[in-house]
Amino acid sequence: MREVAHDYGERAVLRDVSLTLAEHRVGVVGANGSGKSTFARLLNGLVVPTSGTVLVDGLDTRTQLREVRRRVGFVFQDPDAQIVHPTVAEDVEFGLTNLGVPPQERARRVEEVLVRYGLAGHRDHPAHLLSGGQKQLLAIAGVLVMGPQRVVFDEPTTLLDLANTRRVARVIDELEHDVVVVTHQLDLLAGFDRVLVFDDGRVAADGTPAETVRWYVDRMS
Amino acid sequence: MKSRDLAYVALFAAITAVLGLLPAVPVPGIPVPITAQTLGVMLAGSVLGARRGGLALLTFLVVVAAGLPLLSGGRGGLGVFVGPSAGYLYSWPIAAFVIGFLTQLTWRRFNLAWAMVANLVGGVAVIYALGIPFTSIYGDVSLTAAATGSLSFIPGDLVKAGIASVVAVAVHKAYPVIELPRRRPAAG
Amino acid sequence: MTAALYVPGAGPVHRAPAGLKLGLLAALAVGLFVADRLEVVAGALAGVLLIGLGVARLPGRALLAQVRPVWPWLLALLAFHLVFTGWHTGTVVVLRLLALVTAAAVVTATTRVTALVAVVEWLARPLAVFGVRPARIGLVIAMTLRFIPLIAERAQRIREAQAARGADGFRFQALVPLLIQVLRLAHTLGEALDARGADAPAPSPRRAGASAP
Ligand SMILES: Nc1ncnc2c1ncn2[C@@H]1O[C@H](COP(=O)(O)OP(=O)(O)O)[C@@H](O)[C@H]1O
Numbered sequence: 241m242r243e244v245a246h247d248y249g250e251r252a253v254l255r256d257v258s259l260t261l262a263e264h265r266v267g268v269v270g271a272n273g274s275g276k277s278t279f280a281r282l283l284n285g286l287v288v289p290t291s292g293t294v295l296v297d298g299l300d301t302r303t304q305l306r307e308v309r310r311r312v313g314f315v316f317q318d319p320d321a322q323i324v325h326p327t328v329a330e331d332v333e334f335g336l337t338n339l340g341v342p343p344q345e346r347a348r349r350v351e352e353v354l355v356r357y358g359l360a361g362h363r364d365h366p367a368h369l370l371s372g373g374q375k376q377l378l379a380i381a382g383v384l385v386m387g388p389q390r391v392v393f394d395e396p397t398t399l400l401d402l403a404n405t406r407r408v409a410r411v412i413d414e415l416e417h418d419v420v421v422v423t424h425q426l427d428l429l430a431g432f433d434r435v436l437v438f439d440d441g442r443v444a445a446d447g448t449p450a451e452t453v454r455w456y457v458d459r460m461s
Numbered sequence: 462m463k464s465r466d467l468a469y470v471a472l473f474a475a476i477t478a479v480l481g482l483l484p485a486v487p488v489p490g491i492p493v494p495i496t497a498q499t500l501g502v503m504l505a506g507s508v509l510g511a512r513r514g515g516l517a518l519l520t521f522l523v524v525v526a527a528g529l530p531l532l533s534g535g536r537g538g539l540g541v542f543v544g545p546s547a548g549y550l551y552s553w554p555i556a557a558f559v560i561g562f563l564t565q566l567t568w569r570r571f572n573l574a575w576a577m578v579a580n581l582v583g584g585v586a587v588i589y590a591l592g593i594p595f596t597s598i599y600g601d602v603s604l605t606a607a608a609t610g611s612l613s614f615i616p617g618d619l620v621k622a623g624i625a626s627v628v629a630v631a632v633h634k635a636y637p638v639i640e641l642p643r644r645r646p647a648a649g
Numbered sequence: 650m651t652a653a654l655y656v657p658g659a660g661p662v663h664r665a666p667a668g669l670k671l672g673l674l675a676a677l678a679v680g681l682f683v684a685d686r687l688e689v690v691a692g693a694l695a696g697v698l699l700i701g702l703g704v705a706r707l708p709g710r711a712l713l714a715q716v717r718p719v720w721p722w723l724l725a726l727l728a729f730h731l732v733f734t735g736w737h738t739g740t741v742v743v744l745r746l747l748a749l750v751t752a753a754a755v756v757t758a759t760t761r762v763t764a765l766v767a768v769v770e771w772l773a774r775p776l777a778v779f780g781v782r783p784a785r786i787g788l789v790i791a792m793t794l795r796f797i798p799l800i801a802e803r804a805q806r807i808r809e810a811q812a813a814r815g816a817d818g819f820r821f822q823a824l825v826p827l828l829i830q831v832l833r834l835a836h837t838l839g840e841a842l843d844a845r846g847a848d849a850p851a852p853s854p855r856r857a858g859a860s861a862p
């Protein structure tokens with residue numbers, strides 16, 4: 241990512257962020273409104289920067305949006321805002337249909353992720369009857385079934401209780417994908433390779449979790 | 462239409478359905494209890510604008526026609542589309558479109574008065590203009606008779622237009638969804 | 650809450666294509682208005698009841714439930730005609746109404762929601778000329794069904810929050826925070842749709858080259 245700046249109208253949200261993310265697990269922390277979500281959205285082209293360029297594997301999010309989106313999955317904070325279909329299996333299938341995957345393979349892949357995320361017993365369940373944690377797992381399943389190489393999580397556990405936070409954290413830990421996780425829960429970042437601290441649209445600190453998290457906590461107190 | 466517009470359309474179709482779940486409210490001095498469902502028509506038009514508002518109500522009708530009992534009082538299915546009051550149903554997407562159109566027209570100076578105009582014209586006049594003739598033809602009764610029969614609903618509709626207008630103005634301040642085409646420099 | 654009015658069954662009426670049933674219903678509606686005669690409307694009602702109760706074996710209750718909402722209209726129309734025009738017109742109008750509403754109820758009770766939605770998508774195919782993608786109709790309907798319980802739940806939460814601060818009963822002021830909350834939700838859902846590839850061109854042989862406006 242090179243010299244990226246972004247503003248919403250008059251309001252500058254990111255200023256001159258230049259980074260290359262090559263690590264397996266990258267964490268992002270920072271105060272509310274510091275630009276974390278905007279940064280996360282830049283990574284799969286949900287937001288296109290007002291200036292500068294974002295490259296994913298050399299692909300420009302501005303011009304090669306489709307391919308970028310195929311490679312980078314995105315999980316939002318509120319599972320209710322990303323479950324599209326009324327029942328569980330239908331929702332997981334949604335992304336595969338968009339990819340044009342043939343029906344038989346769709347059924348196989350849906351089954352596979354439902355089993356992996358403990359949702360197999362809820363196949364035809366109405367999504368709104370799932371617990372918060374199950375809903376977030378459903379949201380994650382719906383993204384992973386599409387086979388992205390990287391996944392961006394924007395505060396995936398903020399709305400969850402402790403038990404469900406642990407469950408989702410374990411799921412993220414076990415992923416082989418490259419992940420970028422925006423979070424306020426610093427213990428989530430324990431095994432991470434790199435952590436960025438955002439402050440007012442800039443990267444204020446960048447390093448290993450041990451260094452940056454300590455720096456961030458000191459600053460906040 | 463962008464994906465976001467599809468989500469907004471579905472949202473207001475669903476809002477209209479949920480408003481139909483609210484029990485009818487008897488209001489002193491008004492002969493028939495007020496149902497909240499046409500509030501959905503007014504809100505869809507005045508929050509989403511013409512195109513998306515009209516599509517939201519069209520979606521709602523398709524879902525009802527497909528057999529879900531989402532009309533107030535738990536009615537649904539194809540029966541309501543061939544019954545004597547079907548004209549009112551058919552008018553809803555058009556009403557939402559007209560409300561949205563008037564809202565967009567007055568957008569730059571949108572206030573309670575303009576919201577009221579939009580909701581009275583689109584949400585009351587249009588609905589009766591289509592509902593009454595349908596009942597008249599269907600029931601083989603004169604227009605005047607059909608109109609007299611619907612008079613008792615007017616007070617409730619005026620109340621709803623008032624509520625929808627107040628809500629529309631507040632929502633527009635806090636979270637405007639309608640976007641007018643940007644005025645571009647001469648070159649564009 | 651969103652349980653459909655469909656009544657499961659396996660007879661010929663259930664198995665008949667949804668498009669055919671809808672087409673026949675439309676033809677019946679037109680036919681009954683053109684043929685303004687007592688024998689015709691009475692015969693139609695008898696035929697519809699025979700198909701619904703006899704052939705499709707629907708429980709009388711299921712049909713009655715759908716016909717019940719038109720009772721007040723029926724009585725009002727009958728009374729009007731008895732006073733102003735005479736019993737003949739009154740009977741034709743009322744029987745025609747009953748025949749049509751019952752026929753519609755039979756179609757609804759014997760046809761799955763998904764089958765009816767498929768017909769709507771099929772009917773919308775010519776609209777592709779205007780950039781409408783019929784497959785998206787199903788998506789919008791799915792999202793509508795997903796939103797209904799969600800909105801009801803959020804409305805309940807706002808009501809509880811207001812009750813906790815001393816406001817009782819539903820107040821229409823609650824509509825404003827509710828609408829803003831669900832509009833935000835829908836906005837993010839729109840992003841989630843894009844993130845999961847909903848804006849990709851339809852994977853059909855006929856490439857939807859021109860993107861919808
Ligand atoms: N769509 C938008 N339109 C206008 N302003 C926005 C939009 N999204 C975010 N902002 C603003 O940009 C700033 C950064 O937001 P965000 O990236 O969401 O921060 P964070 O995720 O760190 O809380 C905030 O001040 C926010 O109000």
Ligand SMILES: [Mg+2]
Nearest residue numbers: 276277394395
């Ligand atoms: Mg954020």
